[in-house]
Amino acid sequence: MSEFLEAVVSLAHSFAEWWIHTFDKSDAYVALFTLILAIGTLALWWSTRQLWKVTRITAEHVAVSERAHVSGGANRGTTSDGKEVLVVTINNYGRTPAFIGTVAATICRENELSTFPGWVADRWEGHAFVKTWKGYVFGYIPGQPSDIILPYEPGKVIAGRICYRDIFNRHYSIGFLLRTDNLSAVGGHPSFWEERQEQSAYP
Numbered sequence: 001m002s003e004f005l006e007a008v009v010s011l012a013h014s015f016a017e018w019w020i021h022t023f024d025k026s027d028a029y030v031a032l033f034t035l036i037l038a039i040g041t042l043a044l045w046w047s048t049r050q051l052w053k054v055t056r057i058t059a060e061h062v063a064v065s066e067r068a069h070v071s072g073g074a075n076r077g078t079t080s081d082g083k084e085v086l087v088v089t090i091n092n093y094g095r096t097p098a099f100i101g102t103v104a105a106t107i108c109r110e111n112e113l114s115t116f117p118g119w120v121a122d123r124w125e126g127h128a129f130v131k132t133w134k135g136y137v138f139g140y141i142p143g144q145p146s147d148i149i150l151p152y153e154p155g156k157v158i159a160g161r162i163c164y165r166d167i168f169n170r171h172y173s174i175g176f177l178l179r180t181d182n183l184s185a186v187g188g189h190p191s192f193w194e195e196r197q198e199q200s201a202y203p
Contacts, residue, residue, distance in 0.1 A: 009046070010041045016022045023096055025055050036080065036144065043142070060135070065095070066094070066096055066167075067095075067096060067166040067167065068092050068094035068095075068097060068098030068164065068167070069092065069169070069176060070093075070094070070098050070100075070162055070164050070174050071090075071091045071093065071176065072087045072088060072090055072091070072103075072156050072160050072161075072162045072174060072176040073088075073176055073183070074086045074088050074089060074105075074150075074151065074178055075089055075159070075183070076088060076183070077104055077109065079149075083151075084152040085149050085150065085151060085152055086149070086150045086151070086152050086158055087148070087149050088105050088148035088149075088150070088158075088160055089145055090105060090162055091104070095165070097165045097167065097176060098164040098165070099163060099164060099166075100162065100163075100164050101163040101164040101171075101200075102162075102163040103148050103159060103160070103161075103162050103163070104156070104161050104162075105148050105158060105159065105160035106150075106159055106160070107151070107152055107153050107156050107157070107158050107159075107180065108156060108157060108159065109148055109155075109156055109157070110156070110157050110186065113157070113159070113177075113189055113192070116159070118171050118184070119120070131151065143179050150179060151181060153180055154180060154181055155181065156180045157177060157179055157180060158176075158178050158179075158180055158184050159175070159176070159177050159192055160172050160175065160176050160177075161174070161175040161176075161197060162174055162175075162176075165198075171197065171198040171199060171200055172195055172196065172197055173195070173196050174196075175191075175192045175193055176192070176193065177189055177192040177193060191200045
C-alpha cells in the first residue's frame with residue numbers, strides 16, 4: 001500500500017513541477033484558456049450539429065405522418081333521369097387536408113391496360129378527363145363524392161388518378177383500378193395503384 005502511495009505522491013509532484021514550469025508566465029494561462037475555449041466551442045458545434053440532424057429527421061417524420069394520404073375509388077349511382085353511372089370518390093385518410101387538383105378517370109377493357117397511353121388529355125377522345133382545378137379542400141369526411149361521373153359499362157374496368165397537394169406544399173398523385181361490375185380492386189397492374197410524388201397537381 002505504501003508503494004502505491006509513494007507512486008501517487010511522486011506522480012503528483014511531477015505534475016506540480018510540470019505545471020509550475022509550463023505556466024510560469026501569464027501568457028501560458030491565456031493559451032490554456034484559449035485551448036479550453038476552443039474545445040468547448042468544438043463540443044458545442046458537435047452538439048448543435050447532432051441536434052440539427054435529430055430536428056431534420058423529426059421534421060421529415062412529421063411531414064409523412066401528418067400529411068394527407070388520399071385514395072380513390074368509385075361508387076355506383078343513378079342520375080336524375082334514372083341512368084346508371086359510376087361516380088369517382090376521393091378519400092383522405094391523413095391527418096391534414098388535401099387540396100385536390102386534377103382528377104382523371106376512364107373506362108376500358110382490362111386487356112387494353114397493357115397499351116394504356118397514360119394520362120395525356122390531348123390524345124384522348126371519348127374518355128373522361130378533368131383538367132379544371134376543383135377549388136375545394138377535401139378534409140376528414142371519407143367517401144365524399146366528386147363530380148367526376150362516368151357511364152356504367154359492365155365487364156370493364158375504371159382506372160383513375162388523383163393529383164393533390166398537401167399542407168406542406170408537396171404534390172402527389174395516387175391511382176386506382178376497379179372492376180365496374182362489383183367495384184373490386186384489379187390486381188396485377190401495380191403502376192396504376194402506386195402513389196407518386198409530382199412536380200405539380202396539374203399535370
